[in-house]
Amino acid sequence: MPHHAEQLLHPPLGFGLGLRIPHYEAILESRPAVDWFEVLSENYMVPGGKPRHYLDRIRENYPIVMHGVSLSIGSSDPLNRDYLKQLKTLTDQIEPRWISDHLCWTGVDSTNLHDLMPLPYTEEALQHVVDRVSAVQDILGCRLLLENVSSYVTYKHSEMSEWDFLREVAQRADSLLLLDINNIYVSSFNHGFDPVEYIDAIPVNRVQQFHLAGHRNQGGCIIDTHDEPVIDRVWELYEHAVRRFGAVSTMIERDDNIPPLEELLAELDRARHIAKQALTQIADA
Amino acid sequence: MSALRDLQQDFMTAVFSAKKAALARHLVGTASERAWRIDIYRNNAVSNLSSALESAYPVIVKLVGAEFFRYAAQEYISRYPSVSGDLHVFGEAFGAFLAPFPPAAQLPYLPDVARLEWLCHKAYFAADHAPFALDRLKQVAPEHYGRLQFRLNPACALFESAFPVDRIWQVNQDHHTGDQALDLSSGAATVVVKREMYRVAVNALPRSEWCGLHALSTGHTFATACDVALQIDPDLDPGAALRRWVEEAILVDFSISA
Known part of the structure; x- marks a missing residue:
């Protein structure tokens, strides 16, 4: 059954940041002009202590979305029911606006790499992932957002492009998408494709959230490290994405080499400014 | 075995045992290019797991120094794979691992310091x-x-x-x-x-x-x-x-x- 955009997507939240431990106190004290925070689900799947204490106080003042790294939706192992139970429990407690994880696999034979591994873009993998996304959405009772990951290898037996695979998963499993603009750029550099072609192939009515991040360019290859500011080329792609997808909830994702909150707020202001300009130009056109 | 499972198992072998040939046959690129691309994943996995150990065992890092710790962590990672998606529980056996670890024999108190640090690590996340x-x-x-x-x-x-x-x-x-x-x-x-x-x-x-x-x-x-x-x-x-x-x-x- 075809859906209309307004039926699929949650209302946009504006401009957010990933919630990181070094900023807990500053957020509570200064109440920064951030529209929402994204939390790493696994960091709060603990019985108690500091992270849960601060999250409970921060979510009194800010909308929260949950972002996971361990769902391993593409693994050929059975779905991890314990993990899903924990995720569901946390969801009931935190009441996030939505839940995301990555279109990847993170381990097999019950061993975890704790890294986001790329899938082969085959019909077999597609069907496997679609079945599992449907099962997870049934358990969680909501549409999952799937995020594109950065990758460093290309499989010989892939039968379609990454963007075709991403689009097919979302449409067949009726899920939503978290587009990481930096990851698109990193993979386009590493594999030599056109990032604009990628963005233009993604259905407008499925994109709920954007990630923006930095990376390390090691010459022949870009490593997705999330420990640097967003680069200009990624800002340009972001502007292109806003023109295509509209006012999508956008956040800066910094996982390492975490700067003072003010620096991330300045980066977030740049996102606000770029999005506003792009949307104004569309409106005027 | 499905092609997907086959590929994923070959990937795990390449990351954890450095045997890259099985994975390399699935990849495009020249032999040297495939090798360094696989190494990115090897480095990422080892570095993520080492960082988790470092954050659970900061006193051990100080006692043995960063270089020795990295070596011990690599040995630990190859012998005790992470069986949970929850990185908080990775490293529980580090004290038991250090006890018979020959390079640490000169520091007989090391295993107990590690066991104590694990209790501290668990206490940090324990229920209120x-x-x-x-x-x-x-x-x-x-x-x-x-x-x-x-x-x-x-x-x-x-x-x-x-x-x-x-x-x-x-x-x-x-x-x-x-x-x-x-x-x-x-x-x-x-x-x-x-x-x-x-x-x-x-x-x-x-x-x-x-x-x-x-x-x-x-x-x-x-x-x-x-x-x-x-x-x-x-x-x-x-x-x-x-x-x-x-x-x-x-x-x-x-x-x-x-």
């Missing part, structure tokens, strides 16, 4: 529990005192070692400003790990008190705990000790056994 008011104990009729059973705070743990692990732990904290002196021959330690305002602390307890608390924490009654403690120190005042344990929120609840 409100302390209870001493007044509640006053409502218990004196004839029931012997049958009192107590609950240890979920964010507390008891640990004993033949080495002064409490001092080793304390002088290696980033915020430690006091006396740096450390006498490794000062003998055994009986310690309690506690979480105070979301910061984990390690405090020494007199052996008598520690044994009494240990008895309580393993389900014994207050009468038994008193016997154990008084055998070690006949001058101990069990009532005063109990008050301290409740006031410091080491014990957080009680019941009267049948």
Whole structure:
């Protein structure tokens, strides 16, 4: 059954940041002009202590979305029911606006790499992932957002492009998408494709959230490290994405080499400014 | 076996055992290009798991230095794969791993320091529990005192070692400003790990008190705990000790056994 955009997507939240431990106190004290925070689900799947204490106080003042790294939706192992139970429990407690994880696999034979591994873009993998996304959405009772990951290898037996695979998963499993603009750029550099072609192939009515991040360019290859500011080329792609997808909830994702909150707020202001300009130009056109 | 499973198993082999040939046949690119691309994933996996160990074992890092720690971490990662998607539980066996680890044989206290750090790591994320008011104990009729059973705070743990692990732990904290002196021959330690305002602390307890608390924490009654403690120190005042344990929120609840 075809859906209309307004039926699929949650209302946009504006401009957010990933919630990181070094900023807990500053957020509570200064109440920064951030529209929402994204939390790493696994960091709060603990019985108690500091992270849960601060999250409970921060979510009194800010909308929260949950972002996971361990769902391993593409693994050929059975779905991890314990993990899903924990995720569901946390969801009931935190009441996030939505839940995301990555279109990847993170381990097999019950061993975890704790890294986001790329899938082969085959019909077999597609069907496997679609079945599992449907099962997870049934358990969680909501549409999952799937995020594109950065990758460093290309499989010989892939039968379609990454963007075709991403689009097919979302449409067949009726899920939503978290587009990481930096990851698109990193993979386009590493594999030599056109990032604009990628963005233009993604259905407008499925994109709920954007990630923006930095990376390390090691010459022949870009490593997705999330420990640097967003680069200009990624800002340009972001502007292109806003023109295509509209006012999508956008956040800066910094996982390492975490700067003072003010620096991330300045980066977030740049996102606000770029999005506003792009949307104004569309409106005027 | 499905093609997807086949590929994923080959990937795991390439990452954890450095045998790249099986994975390389699935990849595009020249031989050298495929090799360095696989190495990115090897480095990422080892670095993510090493970072998790480093953050759980900061004192061990200080004691052995970053380079030795990285070597030990790599050995540990290859022998103890991460079986949970939850990175918080990775590294539990590091103390047991260090005990027979030949390069660490010169530092016999290392395994116990690691075991203590793991208890601290767990205490950091443990469930919160409100302390209870001493007044509640006053409502218990004196004839029931012997049958009192107590609950240890979920964010507390008891640990004993033949080495002064409490001092080793304390002088290696980033915020430690006091006396740096450390006498490794000062003998055994009986310690309690506690979480105070979301910061984990390690405090020494007199052996008598520690044994009494240990008895309580393993389900014994207050009468038994008193016997154990008084055998070690006949001058101990069990009532005063109990008050301290409740006031410091080491014990957080009680019941009267049948």
